[in-house]
Amino acid sequence: MNDIFEDLQWRGLIHQTTADELLPGWLSSGSRTVYAGFDPTADSLHVGSLLPLMMLRRFQKAGHRPIAIVGGATGMIGDPSGKSAERNLQTPEQLAANLAGIESQMRHVLDFDSGDVSAMLVNNNDWMSRFSYIEFLRDVGKNFPVNVMLGKDSVKSRLSSEAGLSYTEFSYMLLQAYDFVHLNREHGCELQIGGSDQWGNVTAGIDLGRRMLGAQLYGMTCPLLTKTDGSKMGKTESGAIWLSPERTSPYKFYQYWLNVADEDTGTCLRFLTELERSEIEALDELCVSAPEQRASQKKLAEELTRLIHGSSGLSTALQATEIFFGAEIENLDDRQLIEIFADVPNCELSATELSGEGLGIMDALVKSGLMKSNGEARRSIKQGGIYINNRRVGEIDRRLTVADLTSETVIVLRSGKKKYALLRFSNA
RNA sequence: GGGGGGUUACCGAAGCGGUCAAACGGGACAGACUGUAAAUCUGUUGGCUAUGCCUUCGCAGGUUCGAAUCCUGCACCCCCCA
Numbered sequence: 001m002n003d004i005f006e007d008l009q010w011r012g013l014i015h016q017t018t019a020d021e022l023l024p025g026w027l028s029s030g031s032r033t034v035y036a037g038f039d040p041t042a043d044s045l046h047v048g049s050l051l052p053l054m055m056l057r058r059f060q061k062a063g064h065r066p067i068a069i070v071g072g073a074t075g076m077i078g079d080p081s082g083k084s085a086e087r088n089l090q091t092p093e094q095l096a097a098n099l100a101g102i103e104s105q106m107r108h109v110l111d112f113d114s115g116d117v118s119a120m121l122v123n124n125n126d127w128m129s130r131f132s133y134i135e136f137l138r139d140v141g142k143n144f145p146v147n148v149m150l151g152k153d154s155v156k157s158r159l160s161s162e163a164g165l166s167y168t169e170f171s172y173m174l175l176q177a178y179d180f181v182h183l184n185r186e187h188g189c190e191l192q193i194g195g196s197d198q199w200g201n202v203t204a205g206i207d208l209g210r211r212m213l214g215a216q217l218y219g220m221t222c223p224l225l226t227k228t229d230g231s232k233m234g235k236t237e238s239g240a241i242w243l244s245p246e247r248t249s250p251y252k253f254y255q256y257w258l259n260v261a262d263e264d265t266g267t268c269l270r271f272l273t274e275l276e277r278s279e280i281e282a283l284d285e286l287c288v289s290a291p292e293q294r295a296s297q298k299k300l301a302e303e304l305t306r307l308i309h310g311s312s313g314l315s316t317a318l319q320a321t322e323i324f325f326g327a328e329i330e331n332l333d334d335r336q337l338i339e340i341f342a343d344v345p346n347c348e349l350s351a352t353e354l355s356g357e358g359l360g361i362m363d364a365l366v367k368s369g370l371m372k373s374n375g376e377a378r379r380s381i382k383q384g385g386i387y388i389n390n391r392r393v394g395e396i397d398r399r400l401t402v403a404d405l406t407s408e409t410v411i412v413l414r415s416g417k418k419k420y421a422l423l424r425f426s427n428a
Numbered sequence: 429g430g431g432g433g434g435u436u437a438c439c440g441a442a443g444c445g446g447u448c449a450a451a452c453g454g455g456a457c458a459g460a461c462u463g464u465a466a467a468u469c470u471g472u473u474g475g476c477u478a479u480g481c482c483u484u485c486g487c488a489g490g491u492u493c494g495a496a497u498c499c500u501g502c503a504c505c506c507c508c509c510a
Contacts, residue, residue, distance in 0.1 A: 259464070292463040325464060376457090379472060385458040416458060 043101035047234025072125030180205030257301035346422035
């Protein structure tokens with residue numbers, strides 16, 4: 001059992017704990033049960049969940065048992081922490097679908113089949129839904145002094161804001177607190193981890209545990225993973241980076257990490273990978289002495305893509321990277337191409353278009369949606385911004401024929417550095 | 429209610445009878461450079477069957493050989509006075 005506390009500490013993953021002195025010893029003197037919560041607002045987790053997920057993984061590897069809790073019940077309510085407005089409620093069907101998607105992703109990160117420390121995934125709706133309102137008020141609610149609740153940051157900030165806070169959201173912390181009590185009673189769970197914005201909810205659970213069970217529970221929060229420029233990690237102009245390959249292809253996922261700013265790589269490597277201290281520090285140095293190599297980014301992207309999308313996902317991402325950045329496209333078959341170009345719009349055309357004279361390049365560009373008009377297409381070609389299978393097109397009157405097929409049915413068009421379109425020629 | 433100003437392409441903004449598909453700036457796109465970064469430089473930025481043709485300057489009419497530019501009406505916006 002390695003010293004997880006020390007490891008977390010040097011990585012900078014410990015923001016606050018409820019027992020700074022006790023925790024290190026407590027963790028190293030036995031196998032403990034730890035939990036973290038995940039929000040089921042979509043059918044996939046996104047990059048923002050990676051940090052707590054990795055936390056659980058670290059604990060599991062250190063010999064502790066992780067419990068991931070998805071808030072089937074609390075998800076219907078919405079945590080006001082760090083949120084500026086009331087959350088929309090979800091239907092039970094949506095939630096069920098979301099939970100299924102999330103579970104499959106967790107299996108990449110946590111081991112659900114390793115004896116005593118097997119990870120567990122639980123849904124708080126399983127126990128919450130059994131409560132009647134009266135019972136909940138009597139058993140749980142009476143342990144919560146309202147004046148303490150009003151003192152929590154999550155509540156305070158909303159009370160003073162224009163959006164206000166509904167009674168439903170106000171009650172959120174009772175639910176999360178009760179989760180902790182339940183997990184302690186049923187599974188012996190004694191430590192809750194979460195982002196620093198969860199401090200209020202975590203301590204609420206610890207207080208409740210003491211009142212209801214007389215139990216000594218612990219809490220630990222980690223810093224939020226933000227970029228140096230203050231924006232949230234995992235968000236791009238085009239939306240969040242998701243963990244599911246359906247929502248964010250392995251290529252895009254890989255690229256996201258490859259493009260992390262130099263200043264952010266150190267934190268990302270510490271927070272999100274399991275690389276050894278010496279290796280990370282070596283990468284940090286390289287990042288300063290030879291930034292153009294982007295060794296940190298490459299390592300980060302590689303580690304995370306392999307973890308979330310597996311080796312095959314990683315190799316697809318690497319292959320796609322090579323192609324998207326200039327390599328000529330050859331010796332790939334339809335299946336590989338379609339996998340690599342998963343994010344790229346494609347356009348079905350009849351194979352007969354290629355026979356005889358062939359298909360004019362400008363036509364093809366417009367049909368593919370890459371260009372809005374012939375004029376735009378003509379301009380781009382003149383400027384040298386159009387490529388067929390990654391080979392620059394020189395002439396405006398270039399025609400596409402069977403010889404241009406790079407695989408059985410595909411021709412790849414590209415405009416500029418990275419705008420692609422796939423033309424598929426079928427016989428149908 | 430009275431008076432004045434405005435409405436131009438993705439955005440801002442010139443133009444105030446022909447040489448206007450409309451200056452300039454931003455953005456966007458492409459190229460060079462580069463670390464798939466930042467900055468910089470260059471080019472492009474209504475459509476087409478393209479040395480020409482068509483549609484665009486709030487909307488609808490009108491004057492004129494000719495209108496983004498002048499006139500009339502309408503709509504919306506801003507300012508001042510009541």
